[in-house]
Amino acid sequence: MTTPPRPPKQVAQIAPEAYRVPKPPAWIRVARPIAAALTTLPTPLRRLIGGRQIEVDGQALHPEIQTVVRLLNAVPGPDFTGKSLADGRATLDLESSIFGGEPLPADLETIAIPTAEGSINARLYRPPGTRPAGLVVFFHGGGWVLGSLDSHDTTCSFLANKAGVCVMSVDYRLAPEHRFPAGVDDAVAAFRFAVEHAADLGIDPAAIAVAGDSAGGNLSAVVAQVTATTGEQQPALQVLIVPVTDLSAKRQSYQYFRDGFFLTEAHMDWYREHYLTDADQALDPRVSPLLADDVSGVPPAYIAVAGFDPLRDEGIAYARKLEDAGVPTTLRVQAELIHPFTAALLSAACRAATEEIAVAIRAGLAHAAVPGSVKRRSTR
Template sequence: MALDPQAKFLLEQMEAAGAPPMDSLSPEEARATTDFSALAGEPEEVGKVENQTIAGPGGEIPVRIYTPKGEGPFPALVYYHGGGWVIGNLETVDVPCRLLANRANCVVVSVDYRLAPEHKFPAAADDSYAAAKWVVDNAASIQVDAERVAIGGDSAGGNLAAVVALMARDKGEISLAYQMLVYPVTNHSYATESYTENADGYLLTKDSMVWFWNHYLQSEEDGKNPYASPLLAEDLSGLPPALVLTGEFDPLRDEGEAYAERLREAGVQVEAKRYDGMIHGYFWMPGALEQGRQSIEHAAKALKQVFEDKVVTR
């Protein structure tokens, strides 16, 4: 397939702006200069938006809770933003979280987990699990039905959602209804065909992924840990149903699709969809990319269906 015309235009604009490559920056510089909010479009009104902090393994974790209009208890989505575990924050995914809350009619709890390199692996994963557990344990206080809690995220956030699903199964403390994985990082490896095809020129580059991983991991050995590379988990059975979205012109395409296939082989119900012509980051860009908006609509519809099915089968 050809590059989507809207994505092509966006890449041309970015190239003309002449921003330095991510891997040439310090983490602080990358955080200060990376802002895709203009591409997200106008934030939709939701019933209520509340910022608070919750207890985490390394101190307080900021969260933003989006509650739709209407009467609860609602189902919930615990959402982890992308940014290679190094950049990104609650603002990065504000518009997508609002859209998901309204379209899936669920509470969305967006999690500001600790970032690397100040907090290396497994800090982000530990915070992410703690946030999911907090939502289940404190469901009534935020108008949530504890039996209908899903997790999701994009890119590094998709990695964290997949890892939280593994942790929840392994620890046996909480039960999760669904995992929504948007172009997730699943393996500390750059050996796929999509890494070769899309190494440069499509927003996320191979060099920037190397930069992200190097900041996140304490050692190469950490990269073999399933809680960093869920694709390397020996057993993927017993995990919640999954939606896996990928993009054609994304270095992460193949590892996301490989994870979907592994889940399927393990008996997990999976829906996998590749957005043809799309670059990495489209989920953040519903204001600039029609397929970005479509992907959010798709995810919300899948969430809503799972949440409704959960009620019927109870």
């Protein structure tokens, strides 16, 4: 008789020194201090490079961001939409490695999350030297097409350190290889896994949030809506950072910021074409959470939008929709910044805005936690 195979451990800890993000190429290690220097140039030199201060719709672009944007726009050659998928994904990872800076210290674990289609990976960040106040299930941005665990390594380590929480970054399936609803299914599965295995992770199951930037903010909003309709445990907090909330329409911020501020209208069109199989899917609330009929049962929200972002107005609209439905909602408009500011932590302005998010996470999860409920089970 054949002995059935042993099931894999659902939570497998790896020694921190044995599992690190790959060391970036030498040119990136050189580019980081150069990029950092651009954000701290003397005012006369910054004005020379960045030009006259940009003001749009009553907002003034932050001078250090304007300098970087001006130089990025001057780089010759196609952006990721003119490259192969592999090259486009590599481009985003490299840009994130440069402008995100060095990750903060964290104890890392790798996690295999079972799904209906097999399994996906996640990377768990534990803040060093402190008992975590909760867990953030984090979904990276990249238009459901780009992005990876590595592209958002600095962001996740920053949030883990500054909020004093564990962050579980989810490697959900990407389009066009896996179009909608694959990413949604993976996001919901990841949150359910976190709830079911909270004791294994040493986390209070009542203190689990969802968070993400851009497409990841979209997935976070969708997880919040799905769990509200099924009657299962919901996130204690949804943190939506420069989120996509409506792929069916373009609001006035698309007209103001369609080009020149990193995320462009052309990028969003490209993402939409790769993510959806037909245009009508944009009307599905799992694609466009702003279109949901009833959001009254979703968890409290912290929504951060950037002033110079095509997605600004739909993020604000979603915050207003939640407020009108009686959902406790904090809307923070970072009027001087661009999309996605949480990925540009070399900038002092972007770091400060991201630290605001960390403070909100800590406060939200501390409020949700049940005293004395955390007892981590051994996974060995």
